[in-house]
Amino acid sequence: MLPLVAQRVALGLLTLLAVSVLVFAGTEILPGDVATAILGQSATPEAVEAIRRSLGLEEPAALRYWHWLAGFLHGDLGNSLANGRPIIEQLDFRLKNTLFLASAAASVAVPLSVGLGILAAINQNGSFDRIVNIVSLSAISLPEFFIGYVLILLLAVKLDWFPSLSAISPEMSFGERLYDIALPAATLTLVVLAHMMRMTRAAIIGVMSHPFIEMAFLKGLPRWRIIVQHALPNALAPIINVVAINLAYLVVGVIVVEVVFVYPGIGQLMVDAVSKRDVPVVQACGLIFAGTYVGLNLLADILAILSNPLLRVPK
Amino acid sequence: MAEWDYLKTALAAGRIGRREFMSRAAALGVSAALADSVLAGAAFAAETPKKGGHLILGLNGAASGDSLDPATYTATFAQVLGQQLYNTLTEVDEKVKVQPALAESWEGKPGAKEWIFKLRKGVTFHNGKTLTAADVVYSLNHHRAKDSKSAAKALLASISEIKASAPDEVTITLESGNADMPYIVADYHLGIGPEGTKFDGVGTGCYILESFEPGVRARTKINPNKWRSDRGFVESVETLAINDTTARVNALISGSAHLINRVDPKTVGLLKNNKKVVVHEIAGAAHYTFPMRCDMAPFDNKDFRLAMKYAIDREAIVKTVLLGHGKVGNDQPIATFDPYYAADIPQYKFDPDKAKFHLKKSGFSGQVVLTVSDGAFTGAVDAAQLFQASAGKAGITLLIDRVPADGYWDNVWLKKPFCASYWDGRPTADQMLTVVYKSDAPWNESFWKRPDFDKLLIEARAELDPAKRKQMYHDLELMIHDDSGNIIPMFNNTIDAGASKVKGFVPTPTLQMSGYRATEKVWLEA
Numbered sequence: 001m002l003p004l005v006a007q008r009v010a011l012g013l014l015t016l017l018a019v020s021v022l023v024f025a026g027t028e029i030l031p032g033d034v035a036t037a038i039l040g041q042s043a044t045p046e047a048v049e050a051i052r053r054s055l056g057l058e059e060p061a062a063l064r065y066w067h068w069l070a071g072f073l074h075g076d077l078g079n080s081l082a083n084g085r086p087i088i089e090q091l092d093f094r095l096k097n098t099l100f101l102a103s104a105a106a107s108v109a110v111p112l113s114v115g116l117g118i119l120a121a122i123n124q125n126g127s128f129d130r131i132v133n134i135v136s137l138s139a140i141s142l143p144e145f146f147i148g149y150v151l152i153l154l155l156a157v158k159l160d161w162f163p164s165l166s167a168i169s170p171e172m173s174f175g176e177r178l179y180d181i182a183l184p185a186a187t188l189t190l191v192v193l194a195h196m197m198r199m200t201r202a203a204i205i206g207v208m209s210h211p212f213i214e215m216a217f218l219k220g221l222p223r224w225r226i227i228v229q230h231a232l233p234n235a236l237a238p239i240i241n242v243v244a245i246n247l248a249y250l251v252v253g254v255i256v257v258e259v260v261f262v263y264p265g266i267g268q269l270m271v272d273a274v275s276k277r278d279v280p281v282v283q284a285c286g287l288i289f290a291g292t293y294v295g296l297n298l299l300a301d302i303l304a305i306l307s308n309p310l311l312r313v314p315k
Numbered sequence: 316m317a318e319w320d321y322l323k324t325a326l327a328a329g330r331i332g333r334r335e336f337m338s339r340a341a342a343l344g345v346s347a348a349l350a351d352s353v354l355a356g357a358a359f360a361a362e363t364p365k366k367g368g369h370l371i372l373g374l375n376g377a378a379s380g381d382s383l384d385p386a387t388y389t390a391t392f393a394q395v396l397g398q399q400l401y402n403t404l405t406e407v408d409e410k411v412k413v414q415p416a417l418a419e420s421w422e423g424k425p426g427a428k429e430w431i432f433k434l435r436k437g438v439t440f441h442n443g444k445t446l447t448a449a450d451v452v453y454s455l456n457h458h459r460a461k462d463s464k465s466a467a468k469a470l471l472a473s474i475s476e477i478k479a480s481a482p483d484e485v486t487i488t489l490e491s492g493n494a495d496m497p498y499i500v501a502d503y504h505l506g507i508g509p510e511g512t513k514f515d516g517v518g519t520g521c522y523i524l525e526s527f528e529p530g531v532r533a534r535t536k537i538n539p540n541k542w543r544s545d546r547g548f549v550e551s552v553e554t555l556a557i558n559d560t561t562a563r564v565n566a567l568i569s570g571s572a573h574l575i576n577r578v579d580p581k582t583v584g585l586l587k588n589n590k591k592v593v594v595h596e597i598a599g600a601a602h603y604t605f606p607m608r609c610d611m612a613p614f615d616n617k618d619f620r621l622a623m624k625y626a627i628d629r630e631a632i633v634k635t636v637l638l639g640h641g642k643v644g645n646d647q648p649i650a651t652f653d654p655y656y657a658a659d660i661p662q663y664k665f666d667p668d669k670a671k672f673h674l675k676k677s678g679f680s681g682q683v684v685l686t687v688s689d690g691a692f693t694g695a696v697d698a699a700q701l702f703q704a705s706a707g708k709a710g711i712t713l714l715i716d717r718v719p720a721d722g723y724w725d726n727v728w729l730k731k732p733f734c735a736s737y738w739d740g741r742p743t744a745d746q747m748l749t750v751v752y753k754s755d756a757p758w759n760e761s762f763w764k765r766p767d768f769d770k771l772l773i774e775a776r777a778e779l780d781p782a783k784r785k786q787m788y789h790d791l792e793l794m795i796h797d798d799s800g801n802i803i804p805m806f807n808n809t810i811d812a813g814a815s816k817v818k819g820f821v822p823t824p825t826l827q828m829s830g831y832r833a834t835e836k837v838w839l840e841a
Contacts, residue, residue, distance in 0.1 A: 164569040259559045269530070281379075
């Protein structure tokens, strides 16, 4: 099993390297550079030239990429081109916020969706199954900003239960922060619920047609016990995979929710950096996003291996 | 006039103050005599500013790349935060008149080539250092250096020397006379910091920086040694970055922010019905433009330019794009509140017959392409489509090339023959004309070059006799109106909004958020 894991890790690192080249190439073909983006409409040729010189933008792209990658491997992410502050300082605070929101949303969404999926499978084609499906599919069909605005309108503006802004800061207590992110966490939960719930249900129902399940029925076991004890453990691999994808989405795909709730997360940092052509920041964010995907997929693979005795035992 | 009725009700209910009432009535074009009589009729309690409290501002234009250096300010968040921390030599007030700030008084030598600014005594920076002329010289030169990245560099280009002529006196010498020098040093980029520092937030402003997370928020607290007693009432301030328009309005309604900028005209009506909220709207100097490049065919033909000017339905654009929150433009950039506004220039109206006449005279019969993006101004694409429809009626085939907002200023503006652009107000007519219409201006977006215009502009700048000067600006505006390649369909209103417990907010026509200085002007009622 160890060689299998080592192979996955090596492949993951290779993917990250490829991603860093792609991100760099992508930022290179964007029109304009940081100098013109900083100045916007106020750009004069001499001001642009002055910024280019002071940022070292006249070096060839390949050389700049190499310097950056070498620095990254030494743990130095460099300084932001736009305001000269160390990137690590900006990233630290925002990455923690993003992870905080993602974990809060995940700790509600994952148990809830897997639980609902199991209940729906037990209740297959019953009224509970139908209602859960309709509600969660409606939620996933609506754009995130719409769900966000509806929650703000009802729970912040009309009822005044929660704040409409989630601009948390480090000096707030854990409880205050949790209260402040109630609405964005609820929005994210509604967005990811359907995917995980339906996959859980489908995976379990898929396993239900196997002979060993039929055997369990013939033994006279109740349906809920068959599902929880016999079907679920065999349906874990696809469920783990879909949970991993949704967890990654909670980290990297929440830019819209960040904007609606004014949440200081990493998505906003990346968007700002792209519009300012702040390549080092884009690269750092891009690599963190890629790292999140690769890491969570790796974890999902390993967990899937562990959950499958056939793969667990070496041949 | 619904707006006028609203003003009167707001005044009677005590939701707006005397000064605000007068300035907004003036902005609506109501005569001072009438406004005065309404004021006299309203039972009016004198407003005494209350000290203390925590003020939360919700502003757009924030990015994670923002810095505290005034040379880098380009958008509202940094501009308003900067004015909490720094002062300029002079300030422009709500009536667009220049007022003393760090300079107590000033004097222009005949010919307006040499200006002497006397500094206020006993002003200290947040770090305890006393303000001297050397700090002013250092701070102004920050923008003039050869490798300066400052957007104010062009503004100071005509300066040949800045020197400390005494410990509390700064002398600025110009290459050619400029009667508006006291207005120029009021520019929000020209904040004064202590000599030798890197402009990291230490200034002489009413508020001291406590923390700054770019693109998220800044916290400031009252400066115990502030030099002015007529400003700085709230105890602490939180400036929050809320770039999303809907989120800003939500924050205001739910009480998470006390003052917000740039309200969407679509929501103004709803906000006015909310008793906890006051909308601060004022006709401004900001305007939107469609520059046609006079150095490229077919726009190098004056008749074709005139055909375009008659082929745009300005009224329809103001009604649809601005929802009435603005005024029709007349292809010259000086706003009605400006003392040098030339009121007698005939207003361009949508006139398909005149457009056809000039089109025929120009001899051009092809298509023209208008390159637009909503990055130029909000509603630019809609305005272009309305233009397309009205031009069609005048026999002009206008094609719209819609491009992304990203990179717009870099790839389209000043490059394509015909595009969309915008200008914020400038405090003086000279600045507006110099920045966009002088032949050698780097931002001469219509590439309109007229040596006689440049000559008159430079003469007007040094003219100290107001009557003569007014006539000169009249002639300059007329030249632009008749001949330049800039179509100016509209002037947009500045719309801010605040909680009704925020008092003392007076909108100014030139800039948002009461000239970016709302923070130190307002106070919170219990």
